[in-house]
Each structure stands twice: as C-alpha cells, then as structure tokens.
Amino acid sequence: MKAWVFSRIGLVLMVVLLAGCAPDEDDVDMHEPVNGDEAVEAIEDATDAPEPQLDDGVLAGLTADQREFAFSLLKQLGIEHDNVFVSPYSIAAALAMVYAGADGDTREQMAGTLHFPLEDGDLHAAFHRLDRELAARAEVELEEEGDSFRLDVVNQTWGHETFEFRQDYLDLLARYYGAGMRQVDFQTAFEAVREEINDWVADQTEQRIEDLLPPQSLNADTRFVLVNAIYFLGSWKHAFDKEGTQDRSFTRLDGSEVDVPMMRQTARFGHHADEHTLAVSLPYVGDEVELVAMMPADASADFNSWAGGLDGERFDQVLEAMERQEVALYFPRFESESAFELADFLGEMGMVDAFDECAADFRGITGVEPCIPDRSIYIDEIFHKSFVGIDEAGTEAAAATAVAMVRVTAMPPEPVEVRFDRPFYYFIHDLPTGAILFAGRMLDPAG
Incomplete structure (x- = not known):
C-alpha cells in the first residue's frame, strides 16, 4: 500500500x-x-x-x-x-x-x-x-x-x-x-x-x-x-506498510500513556541526533518537499524547555547535520x-x-x-x-522485483531505531527554498 x-x-x-x-x-x-x-x-x-x-x-x-x-x-x-x-x-x-x-x-x-x-x-x-x-x-x-x-x-x-x-x-x-x-x-x-x-x-x-x-x-x-x-x-517516497501498523503506547507530557496506531518501517531517512535533539526527515515523491520531525534526544528532558530553544537558526543547524541512513522508524498515525x-x-x-x-x-x-x-x-x-x-492509506500497486547479487564487503550496520512515541514538533518543509509550509506540535495523537 x-x-x-x-x-x-x-x-x-x-x-x-x-x-x-x-x-x-x-x-x-x-x-x-x-x-x-x-x-x-x-x-x-x-x-x-x-x-x-x-x-x-x-x-x-x-x-x-x-x-x-x-x-x-x-x-x-x-x-x-x-x-x-x-x-x-x-x-x-x-x-x-x-x-x-x-x-x-x-x-x-x-x-x-x-x-x-x-x-x-x-x-x-x-x-x-x-x-x-x-x-x-x-x-x-x-x-x-x-x-x-x-x-x-x-x-x-x-x-x-x-x-x-x-x-x-x-x-x-x-x-x-x-x-x-x-x-x-x-x-x-x-x-x-x-x-x-x-x-x-x-x-x-x-x-x-x-x-x-x-x-x-x-x-x-x-x-x-x-x-x-x-x-x-x-x-511518501518510502511507503509505510499498513500491515506493520500496531497500537503502541504514546507518553503524554504529564507522564500518562495512551495507545495510538503506530506506523513502522525501515528505510533510508535523514537522521540527526545530538545531546539535545533527535530528528528525522521523511521525503515525499519528487524529493523537494519533506516532513521533518523533532523531539528531545533524552526522553526524560523537559519538553517545554527544549522547545523554548527551538528557533529558525536551530532548525537550520539540525537540517544541515542530517545524514541519510537506515532508520527503523516508528511514527504515529493521526489526524x-x-x-x-x-x-x-x-x-x-x-x-x-x-x-x-x-x-x-x-x-x-x-x-x-x-x-x-x-x-x-x-x-x-x-x-x-x-x-x-498522516497515515499509510493510498492505493495498491503492482510491482516488479529484481534481485541483484553483489560480493560481500562488510556486514551492513544495524538501523538506528527512532520512536516518536512522545511529544514532538513536525514541519512540512520545502527543500529548494527552505520555506516552512506547515508547522505543528503534537502532544497527544489521540486528542
């Protein structure tokens, strides 16, 4: 799908x-x-x-x-x-x-x-x-x-x-x-x-x-x-498989938990993690617009204090530090x-x-x-x-599969696991111009 x-x-x-x-x-x-x-x-x-x-x-x-x-x-x-x-x-x-x-x-x-x-x-x-x-x-x-x-x-x-x-x-x-x-x-x-x-x-x-x-x-x-x-x-450029979506726990700001449909896939996404911020970018078809999601790197950090440090300059720094790598991503489905x-x-x-x-x-x-x-x-x-x-809905399409075999050079690294199962910010960002078209803060996907 x-x-x-x-x-x-x-x-x-x-x-x-x-x-x-x-x-x-x-x-x-x-x-x-x-x-x-x-x-x-x-x-x-x-x-x-x-x-x-x-x-x-x-x-x-x-x-x-x-x-x-x-x-x-x-x-x-x-x-x-x-x-x-x-x-x-x-x-x-x-x-x-x-x-x-x-x-x-x-x-x-x-x-x-x-x-x-x-x-x-x-x-x-x-x-x-x-x-x-x-x-x-x-x-x-x-x-x-x-x-x-x-x-x-x-x-x-x-x-x-x-x-x-x-x-x-x-x-x-x-x-x-x-x-x-x-x-x-x-x-x-x-x-x-x-x-x-x-x-x-x-x-x-x-x-x-x-x-x-x-x-x-x-x-x-x-x-x-x-x-x-x-x-x-x-x-999405990399589609989620609807079969992989399962109800999982999302932790609200007050520490309470709520079950939400959590989508999952492993693919090459933009990824950045430092002592303050964990961020992932998901490209749309065409590679010119992307969804950028950010949250505190430490799950125990004060979310509001972290958000208070977010501004345009910090946003740019995170985007510049993004690297494409294999990410096992968990992201909530919500409206x-x-x-x-x-x-x-x-x-x-x-x-x-x-x-x-x-x-x-x-x-x-x-x-x-x-x-x-x-x-x-x-x-x-x-x-x-x-x-x-944000969800995995769409159309079912036919596909062709080709298997290419190459020599083994080294074992591929384990994908980085990122779970957006706690409050986060998200942005729909136009890459060529740098414009933020939409911006959101998600504290409770079930709310």
Whole structure:
C-alpha cells in the first residue's frame, strides 16, 4: 500500500470599517483612491505587467526570516493550546498583502512581528517568487502508479462595492500575489458573502476546510476580506506498510500513556541526533518537499524547555547535520485540526496598532489618514483553520522485483531505531527554498 500525507489549510484576514472619532478632514490625503469598476480594471492591468525579477539571495533571506516567524508563532500558540497545526507561510502571505498598505507605527509593528525586514519592493517580489517556486512543485514526475503530489496556493479578496481603494495598492496585490477582488455588498448581504467566502475556501481545499468564517464574523461594517488558502497532498517516497501498523503506547507530557496506531518501517531517512535533539526527515515523491520531525534526544528532558530553544537558526543547524541512513522508524498515525482567531496572539507578539480603531494606519489601502469614519479601516480579526492527516492509506500497486547479487564487503550496520512515541514538533518543509509550509506540535495523537 502507498502511504500518503495530506494537509489542507485556509486563512482569512478581515479588515473592518472604522466607525469612530475623526481628525480634521483637511488632513486627509486621498492619493487617488479607486472603487467599483476601476478596481477591477486596475487588477486586469496589473496582471499584464512584466514579471518582477529577484536575486536568489533575497528569496533566501525571506524564507530564513519566515522560519523565525514560524517558531515565534508556534511558541505563542503553545501557551494556550496543546496540539497545534498552522501554516506560517499562509499567515505571512495573507498579512504581507495587508502590510503593503500599512504605514507609520502600524507598519513597524507588523514588520517586527512578522519578520519582514526587506524593503517593500523586495518583500513582495520575494513572496511572488516563492509562490512561483511552490507552484512548480506540482510538476513533479510521479515515480509509481498510485503516487500523488499536489501543492496549491491561491489568494483572493472581497471588497465592498462602494468602498474606495487605492489603485496602486490593487495593482500590487494583482502583480505580486495574483489576488483579484470580488465586489460584494457587505452592508446589506454580509451573511451571504460569508457563505460565499466559506464555499470558496472549501472548494480550494478539497472540502477539508469548511465553515472557516463562523456566524457573525462579518457584519455591515466589513469592507475588505483577504484570503490565502494552501492545499497539500503528497505520497511518501518510502511507503509505510499498513500491515506493520500496531497500537503502541504514546507518553503524554504529564507522564500518562495512551495507545495510538503506530506506523513502522525501515528505510533510508535523514537522521540527526545530538545531546539535545533527535530528528528525522521523511521525503515525499519528487524529493523537494519533506516532513521533518523533532523531539528531545533524552526522553526524560523537559519538553517545554527544549522547545523554548527551538528557533529558525536551530532548525537550520539540525537540517544541515542530517545524514541519510537506515532508520527503523516508528511514527504515529493521526489526524489533527486547529482553528484559531489570531488577533490576540499577534497582539502579544507586538502587532498592536493594526487591531485598534484609531491607531491602525492603512492609508496605503484607503488613501486616507487613520480614524476617519466610513473611510479608514482596521483589522477586526484573523481566522486560521487547518487540517492535517498522516497515515499509510493510498492505493495498491503492482510491482516488479529484481534481485541483484553483489560480493560481500562488510556486514551492513544495524538501523538506528527512532520512536516518536512522545511529544514532538513536525514541519512540512520545502527543500529548494527552505520555506516552512506547515508547522505543528503534537502532544497527544489521540486528542
């Protein structure tokens, strides 16, 4: 049987109309905002623009900074949640679209929280280049009948039909993020729009992410919704045999034990072990995307203390030290779902003003100063929902067997045994770019 892993995730960022106090309207700088049909024309024109060029080092800088963001976010979410699974890439990409219209302190706080140190032109060009790199993964040649590999990334926005947007902002979304804008009536039909967005997300994620926006998440004051959705489906390069899966004990953080289906196989995997960390990498077909799993080397070590030392630099060090060798691997079969409202978490990480009615400065989107009724906007909430399933299911395929006999030179070494039967972190990692597409913490596969 072929084994496969699939992960689906959707993210919605909502920017909602401000209805608060206003400064003197003489201070307003319109910067040629657009609305309605003009917004659509701006998007069509931008998609015809020449392809932006980017140095490879700039892309490497973006993905390195985004690895730091991934670990910062995991730690923040882990304060209140046990099992965690998110797409740092999806969150960063959606917020990069908003960051393009931020100014002043709002902009600085977003840059610090999201690890956006690049200059504007390079930042958005780097996300564009990364999107194109990831799109190329779908061109992988499958090795055997029954293998699967998909990686889809899409952006879309919904804007209120009479709200004014800056044309250069819409141009940027279209050029670098491929994000069109659907004109809708939030004021009188916000519930219908919510259902439309939920249906779109479900379609993009093969129905794995449903009801992303809960009831009353939109209202008559909503003016702009930005969505990033990412869908992944990959077959293992080395399949697990379903017959080898048995219920085995998994030890939780509190020392209690629970039986979970534990898959097993011996194959050549990436492996690293030092005094602090034990790690294994499992390639998907195509050898360009892999699952990386890490846990403390010492089963008696304090998991939270060990996790506190994980960051982008440590992640890179472990990957660089990986060596391919025979590993007798035990890995739990599980499904995990997460749903987060991220505003408070990102606020704790330093992104504060973006969620404040009169402090949020998104003049790059609207063309007006903060805190102007009916004209200024701020972020109301960020919804993030994800699903991951790891198992051995797939298709049964015919095979041919060839026996090649060679002379004996030395007895092969015994495989290293690695059991992920206690809490661990796991990542779906794009090898060519270094991007962490998904990141998770598993404390209880039965939870």
